[in-house]
Amino acid sequence: MHIPRRLALAALAAGMPALARAQARDKVVISSKIDAEGGLLGHLILLALERARVPAEARLQLGPTRIVRAALIAGEIDLYPEYTGNGAFFFNREADPAWRSPDAAYDLVKRLDAEANRLVWLPRAPADNTWAIAVRRDLAGRERLSTMEDFARLVQAGDTLRLAASAEFVESAAALPAFEGSYGFRFPRERIVVLPGGDTSATMRAAAQRMNGVNAAMVYTTDGAIDALELAVMTDNRRAQLVFEPAPVVRQAMLERFPAIAPALAPVFAQLSLERLRSLNAQVTVEGRPPQAVARRFLDGLG
Structure with a gap:
């Protein structure tokens, strides 16, 4: 949808005071999303x-x-952790295969945001926090389930599996239907318990x-309670899901003003593997x- 020119100018005018205040700030305003992992990553960046x-x-x-x-775009904050795969939705490019490759997804969102918004994506963490399906560990052991190929086999074999999910996961083309298309199965909707929200x-x-x-x-693959609840995550070998690796995103103007931001954060995010981030979330x-x-204990451990 194209925004009428008068509305675009009005939006620009509305954002100008915030941008002006941002240029005058002598501190980097750090923010994060409202979820638990967002809070953890935000504290890591801040510390x-x-x-x-x-x-x-x-x-x-x-x-x-x-x-x-x-x-961030309005200049009300300067830096926060975002996920590479969200670039598919920010720029209306969900069909681009780049989002299913860690390197390609990062390179693409980094380029698009730099060109469109003067935002800089700093080095990302090697932890893909994407949608996945997990099964009870006892069932996984009994049925020899470790991958989505194994999961698809059991779905097709009978009525053993019953899935809890959100409506978005069931209905969104990027979620369960993407798994079904990639692995050649259809999960019977009558065996899905749809819970409200996306929790x-x-x-x-x-x-x-x-x-x-x-x-x-x-x-989500970095959920902290996966191990505590004795669940086994099915590996998505065919990359049905988009890649969602977290990375600090900063306004270019603030990065130029405080160039120490990048070397301070790069070694921190480099240590956030999938297993480590899941463990930190569990804490x-x-x-x-x-x-x-x-966050403080983790940084102390890095030295």
Whole structure:
């Protein structure tokens, strides 16, 4: 959809005061999304910059993606952690195969955001936080399930599996239908328990507790409770899902003003493997530790 010129000019005018204030700021305003992983990553960024003596101000867990992204573009904040695959939706390019390759997804979103918004994507973490399907570990062992090929085989073999998921996961072309298309199966909709919202903690608990016979769940691959709830994530060998690796995104003007930002954050995100990020998330969501304390302990361990 094209925005009428008068509306575009009005939006530009509305954003000018925020941009003017941003240019006058003497601190980097750090933000993050409202979810638990967003809070953890935001604290990692904040503490790493403070240790590098970059003046920073926190506005963490500001809201969902659309709120935080709009605040960055408007200059109300300067830096926050985003996921590479969201570039597919920011730029209306969901069909581009680049989003299913870690390197290609990062390179593409980095180029598009630099050209369109003067935003810089700093080095990403090697942790793909994408949609996945997990099954109870006892069932996975009994049926020898470890990949989505194995999952598809069991779906086709009978009525063993019952899935807990959100409506978005079931209906969105990028979620369950993408798995079905890539692996050649169709999960019977009458064997799906649709839970309100997109909270994977609810779907995982349903599988762990066998609610309504559920033994499989929609998850995100870095969910902290996966191991605690004794679930096994099915490996997506055919890349049905887009890649969602977290990376700090910063306004170019602020990066030029504080060039120490990039070297302060690169070694931190380089250490965030899938297993490590899942473990850090578990300390917050399962053990109940404050995200700031978890972030500080992790940075202390890096030296």
